[in-house]
Amino acid sequence: MDIIDFSAEHAAAFKQLNLAWITEHWRVEAADLKALDSPFESIIDVGGAILIGELGSAVVGTVALIPLEEGTLELAKMTVSKTARGTGLGLALGKAALTRAKAMGARKVYLESNTVLKPALSLYEKLGFQTLPDDARASPYERCNIRMERAI
Numbered sequence: 001m002d003i004i005d006f007s008a009e010h011a012a013a014f015k016q017l018n019l020a021w022i023t024e025h026w027r028v029e030a031a032d033l034k035a036l037d038s039p040f041e042s043i044i045d046v047g048g049a050i051l052i053g054e055l056g057s058a059v060v061g062t063v064a065l066i067p068l069e070e071g072t073l074e075l076a077k078m079t080v081s082k083t084a085r086g087t088g089l090g091l092a093l094g095k096a097a098l099t100r101a102k103a104m105g106a107r108k109v110y111l112e113s114n115t116v117l118k119p120a121l122s123l124y125e126k127l128g129f130q131t132l133p134d135d136a137r138a139s140p141y142e143r144c145n146i147r148m149e150r151a152i
Contacts, residue, residue, distance in 0.1 A: 003096045006050035013059035021079045031140035051096050053089045060084035063093045071107040094127045102152045112144040124148050
């Protein structure tokens with residue numbers, strides 16, 4: 001497995017992989033479509049990054065870092081295809097994202113999730129994220145019921 005930088009050729013896979021996990025539990029929201037339909041404009045061009053996990057030539061994982069405020073990036077749109085789950089790619093993507101966040105000058109990485117995603121929460125805890133109070137930050141997502149953060 002390789003973790004590489006996002007390019008235009010990954011846009012369709014980035015969207016498809018993220019729509020798959022979102023629609024497994026919830027409906028797609030406006031904030032999702034903003035990022036998935038325009039990854040350059042909404043993530044990369046504003047100072048963020050997207051990393052892609054590949055197995056051979058197949059895109060099987062994604063993770064994005066989106067600037068929030070000075071020194072803080074949001075870890076978002078992290079997913080691994082069902083066919084690649086259990087391979088360690090999620091952990092590798094998370095570690096790569098944290099390494100990239102540090103290189104980008106972040107002091108903190110923040111994320112939003114949902115407590116039904118037990119494997120994801122376990123992964124985030126393994127990566128050093130800690131749960132924040134419910135009122136830590138307003139979310140654009142109805143499905144968000146847990147917020148986490150870690151220092152870099």
